[in-house]
Amino acid sequence: MNGAVSRSLSVLLVDDAPTDLLLAQEVFGDHAPTVQLRTACGAQVAFAHLRDGSLPLPDLVLVDVNMAGMDGFEFLTQLRATPELAHLPVIMLSGSEAQHDVDRAYDLQATAFLVKALSLGDFMAQVEHIVKFWQGCRFRTARVPVS
Template sequence: MKRLLSVLLVDDNHHDLELASIAFDEHPQSARLITFPDGRSALAHLRTPDLSLPDVIVLDLHMPGMSGLEVLEAIRADPLLQYLPVVILSTSADAGDIRRAYQLFANSYMVKQPEFTLFVAQIDHFVAYWQGCQLPPPSV
């Protein structure tokens, strides 16, 4: 039996967080979603002592205060977090954004699908992919 995939999503858009929650609700037996509206609160959560870390982090790119790239940079600079897989999920298909994300060692870059049914399919593929990956055991 596969373990429950733990996904931490950071997105400043309340509507996008709601849509993601609905899409992930289609996978109650295989994925658990934790959401944060900004990078600073997500990093604070990730750095909480004795907390189980997520299996994968999903970052929006363009957020006020601390961009997804800045969050990614902070994760990669933190010895306790640097190994965590990080996926960028953004509306931006800009080549410069994509290049910069990979320069900061993002594990993948996905462009958000504009229609909800396509977005749900995108999340279905995301969950299936990460469920099939061998992930490190959860930390405590």
């Protein structure tokens, strides 16, 4: 696998739409079996659990931008302001391609901004690409030249 170690990747998906969470669980289960997916229904719930330690820290957080109550931007702001959580990579998910949303996400130190796929096939491809990329980043092993 070209230096990548086959380990489980821990992902936290934060969204306030239960149907979107169920769909994501199915897609991750079918197309990303090496991922330990945890879900949180809403940003306030996710942040509270991360802060109090009742959720193990994930390798990656996927957070919907548009949620009732605390939205994805406020979640990211609070995460970055919390020293023990500030290091977590966060991908912002949105149905909008609006440049002001993209700019705001990066101004708040999002790791990436991803426009949600409109079709199931495209969503499955997004999941596969995210997992492949993050597993490569997270678990890349150094190759030491042998003399």
